[in-house]
């Protein structure tokens with residue numbers, strides 16, 4: 564999915580980390596710095612939490628387990644590629660932003676619109692209910 568030059572840039576960025584456990588990739592029920600959004604790809608939506616997020620100079624990738632659980636298998640790689648595009652943007656010296664990510668994703672042949680569509684059509688209320696169920700179980 565990702566072109567060789569992108570994979571090389573991402574690996575070089577992670578290898579340069581002083582942290583021997585880089586990258587860290589987490590699947591979480593929530594996290595304190597989880598962002599919220601009110602639009603997806605220019606479409607206004609009711610507020611939703613980030614399904615994926617990068618942190619610590621893109622050395623950390625976090626995914627919202629609730630959304631990943633609910634996603635069809637063919638959508639999951641799209642959100643992984645999306646987060647990797649943030650890593651790539653950072654690795655080549657561009658401060659990550661959604662505009663750069665979308666341009667890269669398009670070049671990589673990743674259908675961001677499918678991901679956007681799935682996120683827009685997913686029911687956050689339903690997802691939150693699933694989240695609460697997970698939290699209550701623990």
Ligand SMILES: [Zn+2]
Pocket residue numbers: 645649660661664
């Ligand atoms: Zn993004």
